[in-house]
Amino acid sequence: xxxxxxxxxxxxxVVRWIDRRLPxxxxxxxxxxxxxVPKNLNYFWSFGGMAMVVLVVVVLSGIMLAMQYAANTDLAxxxxxxxxxxxxxxxxxxxxxMNGASMxxxxxxxxxxxxxxxxxYKNPRELIWILGVVILVLMMATAFMGYVLPWGQMSYWGAxxxxxxxxxxxxxxxxxxxxxxxxxxxxxxxxxxxFALHYLMPFVIFAVVLLHVAxxxxxxxxxxxxxxxxxxxxxxxxxxxxxxxxxxxxxVFLFVFAFFVFxxxxxxxxxxxxxxxxxxxxxxxxxxxxxxxxxxxxxRAVDFQFLWLVPAKLGGVLLMFSSLLVLAMLPWFDTSxxxxxxxxxxxxxxxxxxxxxVVILGYVGGKPAEEAYIVIAKLATLYYFTHFLMIxxxxxxxxxxxxxxxxxxxxxxxxx
Amino acid sequence: MNKLLSLAAAAALxxxxxxxxxxxxxxxxxxxxxxxxxxxGAFDKAxxxxxxxxxxxxxxxxxxxxxxxYRDLGDLGYSNAEVKAYAAEYEVLSEPNKDGDRxxxxxxxxxxxxxxxxxxxxxxxxxxxxxxxxLSLIVKARxxxxxxxxxxxxxxxxxxxxxxxxxxxxxxxxxxxDPPADVEIAEGMHYNKWFVGNAIAMAQPIYKxxxxxxGTPGTIEQQAKDIASFLMWASEPxxxxxxxxxxxxxxxxxxxxxxxxxxxxxxxRDVH
Ligand code: HEM
Numbered sequence: 001x002x003x004x005x006x007x008x009x010x011x012x013x014v015v016r017w018i019d020r021r022l023p024x025x026x027x028x029x030x031x032x033x034x035x036x037v038p039k040n041l042n043y044f045w046s047f048g049g050m051a052m053v054v055l056v057v058v059v060l061s062g063i064m065l066a067m068q069y070a071a072n073t074d075l076a077x078x079x080x081x082x083x084x085x086x087x088x089x090x091x092x093x094x095x096x097x098m099n100g101a102s103m104x105x106x107x108x109x110x111x112x113x114x115x116x117x118x119x120x121y122k123n124p125r126e127l128i129w130i131l132g133v134v135i136l137v138l139m140m141a142t143a144f145m146g147y148v149l150p151w152g153q154m155s156y157w158g159a160x161x162x163x164x165x166x167x168x169x170x171x172x173x174x175x176x177x178x179x180x181x182x183x184x185x186x187x188x189x190x191x192x193x194x195f196a197l198h199y200l201m202p203f204v205i206f207a208v209v210l211l212h213v214a215x216x217x218x219x220x221x222x223x224x225x226x227x228x229x230x231x232x233x234x235x236x237x238x239x240x241x242x243x244x245x246x247x248x249x250x251x252v253f254l255f256v257f258a259f260f261v262f263x264x265x266x267x268x269x270x271x272x273x274x275x276x277x278x279x280x281x282x283x284x285x286x287x288x289x290x291x292x293x294x295x296x297x298x299x300r301a302v303d304f305q306f307l308w309l310v311p312a313k314l315g316g317v318l319l320m321f322s323s324l325l326v327l328a329m330l331p332w333f334d335t336s337x338x339x340x341x342x343x344x345x346x347x348x349x350x351x352x353x354x355x356x357x358v359v360i361l362g363y364v365g366g367k368p369a370e371e372a373y374i375v376i377a378k379l380a381t382l383y384y385f386t387h388f389l390m391i392x393x394x395x396x397x398x399x400x401x402x403x404x405x406x407x408x409x410x411x412x413x414x415x416x
Numbered sequence: 417m418n419k420l421l422s423l424a425a426a427a428a429l430x431x432x433x434x435x436x437x438x439x440x441x442x443x444x445x446x447x448x449x450x451x452x453x454x455x456x457g458a459f460d461k462a463x464x465x466x467x468x469x470x471x472x473x474x475x476x477x478x479x480x481x482x483x484x485x486y487r488d489l490g491d492l493g494y495s496n497a498e499v500k501a502y503a504a505e506y507e508v509l510s511e512p513n514k515d516g517d518r519x520x521x522x523x524x525x526x527x528x529x530x531x532x533x534x535x536x537x538x539x540x541x542x543x544x545x546x547x548x549x550x551l552s553l554i555v556k557a558r559x560x561x562x563x564x565x566x567x568x569x570x571x572x573x574x575x576x577x578x579x580x581x582x583x584x585x586x587x588x589x590x591x592x593x594d595p596p597a598d599v600e601i602a603e604g605m606h607y608n609k610w611f612v613g614n615a616i617a618m619a620q621p622i623y624k625x626x627x628x629x630x631g632t633p634g635t636i637e638q639q640a641k642d643i644a645s646f647l648m649w650a651s652e653p654x655x656x657x658x659x660x661x662x663x664x665x666x667x668x669x670x671x672x673x674x675x676x677x678x679x680x681x682x683x684x685r686d687v688h
Contacts, residue, residue, distance in 0.1 A: 039687055081483045081553070084652065091654045092661075236687055244683040248676040255669045262662025263455070264572045266556065271581070274557040274651075275549075284612075363565075 031217055036235035037242055038223035040412050044114035045221065046249030051107040052209065053250060054257070058100035059202050061093050062146075069149065071195035073188045076151035077276040095265040101143050102268045103257045105291035108136060116330075117351050119339030120222040126331040128219070131212040133328040135205060140292065142201040145194040147289055148186075152273030157286045159186045159194070165299070168314035185279065225411045226339025227404055234408035285368050293365030294358050298323050300369055301381040319381065326388040333388050335396030343402040347395045354387045444562050445580075445587030445610055450645065452655070453579045455663070459649055459656065461493040466628055467646025468492060470639050474621050475551065478543060480531035481650060483552035487525040488653045499525050506530040544604050546617030555581035555644070555651040577655075582648040584610065589640035592620040 008029060010016045019025040068087055070079045083090035112132065115121050121129035148159045163180050167173040182189025220229060229235055236242070260267065268290055272283050288296050302315035310318070326333070341348035361380045367373040405411035452459045468489065471481065486503035490496065506523040508530060513519065523530060531550075533539040540547050559581035561568040571580070587610040595607035595614070605615040622643070625634035632638060649655065 078483065085483065085488070085654065086485070091652070091658055095658075240683050241687065244676070244680045248673070248680045251669060251673045251676050255666065255673060258662070258665050258669055262658055262665060263575050264577065265658075266559065266578055267568075267572045271557050271559045271578075274553040274559075 031238075033237065033239045035217070035238040036229070036232070037221050037238055038229055038234055038408050039236040039241070040223050040225065040408050041221065041242070041245075042224055043245075043249050044110070044118070045223075046246045046253075047107050047111040047114060049246045050250055050253045051104060051111055053254075054100050054104045054107060055202070055205065055209070058097055058104060059206075061097040061100060062199075062202070065093050065097055066199060069195075071149070071192050073151060073191055073277070076149065076191060080150045092261070095261045098269065099257065099260040099265060101146065102289075102291065103253075103260070104139065105143070107253065108139065109291075112136070113355060115222075116354070117341045117348070118222055118224055119226050119334070119336075119341065121331045122334060122339050123331070124219045125216070125222065128212060128215045129331060130328050131208055131215060133324060135208050135212060137324060138201060138205045138208060140295075142198060142205065143289065143291065145198040145201070147273075148191065148194045149198065150273060151191065151277045153275045153277055153281075153283050154270045154273040154286070156186060156277035156279065157283055158288055159190065161286055162288070163190075165313070165317050168311065168317045170314070222339065223408060224340060224342060225405055225408055226343065227406075227408055227411070230407045231409075287366055290362070290366070293363075294361035295320050295323060295365070297361040297365030297377045298381045298384065300365070301374070301377040303369075303374060323381075323384060326385060330388060330392070333392045335393045336399060336401065338401040338404065343404055344395075344399060345402060346399045347392075350387065350391050350395060354384075357383045357387065443610055445583040448579075448583050448586055448641070448644070450579050450582055450648065452645070452648065453574070453576045455575045455659075457575075460645065462630065462632075463642050463645045464492045464649055465494075466632060466639070467642035467644070467649075469628075470622070470643040471551075471646060475643065476529075477532060478539075478548040478618075479551045480533070480548075481529040481551050482531055483550070484529045484650050484653070485525070486523065486527055486529065488650075491649075491653055491656075496525070503527060543617060548618065551647055551650065553651050555585060555648045557581065558584040560584070578651065579648070581651070582644045585644040585647055586640045588616075589622050589643065590636055 008026075010019055010025060015025055065083065068079070068083050068090065070076060080094065083094055085091075087093075115129065115132070144158070144162060148155045163177060163186065166180060167177045169176060178184060180190070181187065182193060223229075270287060270289075287293075299316040299320040302319055303312050304315075305311055306315045336344060336347065338344055341351055357380050360376065361384065364373045364377045364380065405414065451457055451463075471479075486499055489499045489502060494502070503523040503525050506527075506529075507520040508523045508527050509518045510521045511518070533542065536547060556578045559578035561580050562571065588608060591609040591611070592606060593609065595601050599607065599614065601607050601615050605617060606619050607614055608616045622636050622639045624636055625639065627634050652658075
């Protein structure tokens with residue numbers, strides 16, 4: 001929905017000169033100033049912009065850390081501590097980067113929930129959604145490799161466990177793992193390539209975010225009613241309305257971010273990562289970062305051979321990747337014509353139940369693989385897939401949605 | 417808000433009383449009132465200085481503190497001359513001299529704390545196979561929390577940071593004693609209530625000592641408090657800088673939130 005407004009006459013002569021030859025200012029004006037958005041967006045719609053801001057913050061702090069960091073198994077751990085202790089404001093850089101990763105996941109998980117609840121993934125926004133899942137996968141890869149860099153115990157053992165997953169592949173598994181490691185265990189070559197990739201991946205994320213946002217500007221934002229924009233009455237311009245609202249939301253988000261950075265910087269981390277990596281001593285429990293826990297639980301839920309064909313490890317790996325695949329395919333599992341759960345009296349409860357299920361998965365993912373936890377993990381995993389493959393299509397068929405408002409304006413007026 | 421906090425506190429306390437094991441299978445040590453925790457706490461410099469003394473006289477015989485520089489001690493309230501004099505008690509290898517030899521010279525303020533052993537093998541050889549861990553990060557590395565989400569969350573809100581690691585060091589220092597009748601402790605090992613598995617290779621390091629010069633009693637508990645405080649400081653010497661800046665940043669953002677909220681209200685006034 002490219003804005004119909006024609007380019008404004010820019011006052012600044014340099015801007016005018018550039019714009020006539022390369023119309024970036026016209027484009028920015030169209031996409032971020034007069035761009036029409038539904039006027040009923042709530043604060044859930046601020047999380048995409050927040051994710052964008054943390055992404056920039058994490059990349060900037062990362063580049064500055066990289067100027068001080070040495071990707072060498074003999075230097076990495078003490079080098080990171082040197083940044084923390086001897087470099088001016090090094091602690092700030094590192095804590096911002098570390099907690100920035102967590103804040104990025106917090107923003108994106110809420111952002112995803114918003115899409116789930118208000119049906120933002122449906123026609124015509126399927127590609128936005130799929131690109132979003134691609135971003136999520138890239139984020140996980142980036143964060144995983146970044147966590148290896150300080151070369152603490154969890155860095156080392158996390159890397160060992162996760163890279164070892166590839167050995168589950170039949171025949172080519174072992175050679176692939178050796179190739180990934182650049183040797184016969186996680187070691188200096190592994191650390192070096194992880195650093196190179198960790199530096200590269202965020203720029204790939206930027207590129208996909210660009211596509212994600214471009215696709216979104218094509219179809220326009222969804223809104224809490226899920227009803228498409230019908231007339232100009234339903235919209236407001238991006239500036240000053242959304243800029244004012246998002247700035248407020250962003251500042252609240254930054255408050256939480258700053259709280260973690262300055263008051264509780266290690267809360268979301270694991271204490272064992274303050275012990276230097278030691279290949280000879282395995283930690284009692286190897287736990288990934290919190291944002292991986294639901295997926296880790298799905299991975300470990302398979303502790304049995306499947307149909308005499310698929311060994312347990314391979315089964316777990318396949319299931320974990322499937323969990324992301326079914327997420328990406330959600331637009332095609334959802335059979336309801338109605339987008340927003342506001343008008344879906346049954347499905348809304350299932351969406352909330354799904355969130356509870358993911359939280360349960362995250363909880364057991366952080367627990368040792370003991371009997372009771374495994375049973376819970378299995379049930380929760382089963383429910384995860386049931387939600388996408390059965391509940392979502394079935395509810396779409398049988399549910400009697402509530403009456404949709406004729407337009408966004410009508411729904412807004414009624415609620416006043 | 418207060419009501420909410422105390423409710424959360426009550427919930428957290430009930431939950432802690434059920435689970436006594438922290439992450440890693442260790443018993444949860446009791447919480448100590450460290451002066452540096454909370455939003456407005458500050459290190460007790462005198463206690464840190466006594467803690468350094470305990471480290472120097474006792475622990476440094478076996479444990480390195482390799483990430484700390486002598487000049488960091490300035491933060492404990494010592495003058496440059498005092499730091500220099502402290503460093504001069506230790507020896508480091510010089511750069512090659514004009515004959516190409518490296519000789520032992522007095523350490524300077526810029527040097528890192530000198531380790532008691534040349535390498536891990538020597539450390540193990542002199543400790544019947546056990547390795548005394550470096551203590552630079554021990555408080556952060558043993559910050560295992562209280563074993564359940566709610567108690568840890570509540571501690572986070574209270575600004576306790578990695579204080580549960582200091583609780584552990586204190587508990588470990590004071591946790592020696594005779595093993596219960598049904599517990600067998602191997603030769604060369606020592607019973608400690610708070611160590612994972614209860615059998616630790618380190619013999620009780622702290623015993624009752626004479627009162628300090630300022631009259632502070634030389635009890636085991638007092639020394640344990642001092643060394644734990646000192647190690648908490650050593651785990652992150654920039655901690656006070658971080659929190660001082662944090663207070664300002666949070667205050668600034670809070671004010672900015674209010675301004676932006678008023679702005680938003682104004683801008684949206686005419687939207688229906
Ligand atoms: C690097 C991470 C991400 C960034 C920076 C980002 C950024 C954005 C931005 C700025 C918007 C427009 C504002 C908004 O509606 O919130 C948006 C929209 C959207 N995003 Fe993302 N996003 C990210 C990840 C994801 C992920 C992982 C998903 C889902 C799997 C996702 C799904 C969507 C959808 C469906 C929309 C359209 C929303 C609507 O109009 O209702 N995004 N994104």
